[in-house]
Amino acid sequence: MLVTRNEAQATFTLIPQSADEDRKVERVLRSVAPKSRLTYGGRDSDASGRSTRVTFSGFDITVPPAENEPFIDQIRNIAYFGAGLHLLGETTTDNGRIALLVTGGFCKVCGGNIIEWGRSEWATCSACVQKCQHQYEKGAVHGGNVDIGVGLFCGICGVAKPRDPDEAVMMQADRHQAVSDELGILVATELTEEVLLEAIALAKEHARAA
Ligand SMILES: [Zn+2]
Numbered sequence: 683m684l685v686t687r688n689e690a691q692a693t694f695t696l697i698p699q700s701a702d703e704d705r706k707v708e709r710v711l712r713s714v715a716p717k718s719r720l721t722y723g724g725r726d727s728d729a730s731g732r733s734t735r736v737t738f739s740g741f742d743i744t745v746p747p748a749e750n751e752p753f754i755d756q757i758r759n760i761a762y763f764g765a766g767l768h769l770l771g772e773t774t775t776d777n778g779r780i781a782l783l784v785t786g787g788f789c790k791v792c793g794g795n796i797i798e799w800g801r802s803e804w805a806t807c808s809a810c811v812q813k814c815q816h817q818y819e820k821g822a823v824h825g826g827n828v829d830i831g832v833g834l835f836c837g838i839c840g841v842a843k844p845r846d847p848d849e850a851v852m853m854q855a856d857r858h859q860a861v862s863d864e865l866g867i868l869v870a871t872e873l874t875e876e877v878l879l880e881a882i883a884l885a886k887e888h889a890r891a892a
């Protein structure tokens with residue numbers, strides 16, 4: 683497949699490159715209703731960790747190594763971390779091929795398409811994030827320089843509260859401790875016996891609380 687990205691429309695176009703891929707596209711158009719989610723089923727990647735194939739139920743996107751990998755990785759991240767990949771319908775390319783038009787999700791405020799996984803996870807597009815009357819609450823945050831930590835984020839659109847420049851930068855170990863103390867989630871960078879015992883204790887505690 684050749685994958686192209688349309689920034690203004692917030693869409694990806696999946697263009698088949700062989701008769702076999704033409705049939706895959708036809709099959710999706712026959713079996714999936716527009717606006718439906720394509721269920722993610724995993725990926726293959728090359729030695730440097732770039733996706734070469736992303737699988738959905740009854741369908742896969744395969745690209746030759748090192749070709750348009752930014753887009754296939756974006757599609758994989760949307761499908762895996764975000765709200766999935768959604769079929770919009772078909773489009774015809776300049777050379778007459780039927781291609782699939784997809785997006786990552788839909789904005790709950792304006793209904794527009796979203797292709798950033800961080801935004802699709804919260805179903806709020808970037809324009810609507812700008813207009814949001816943020817209401818910050820405490821919870822697990824991830825992304826950027828933080829693998830996981832406790833921070834303030836908006837419960838409506840999901841953006842993190844900008845850091846106070848005077849605030850001391852928490853060391854990674856302290857952040858992990860805060861996640862464990864406040865959220866009961868264990869963060870381990872190395873699997874030791876101690877970590878394993880703590881995980882079992884937390885799991886038991888969680889089972890009692892549930
Ligand atoms: Zn919006």
Ligand SMILES: [Zn+2]
Nearest residue numbers: 814816836839
């Ligand atoms: Zn907000």
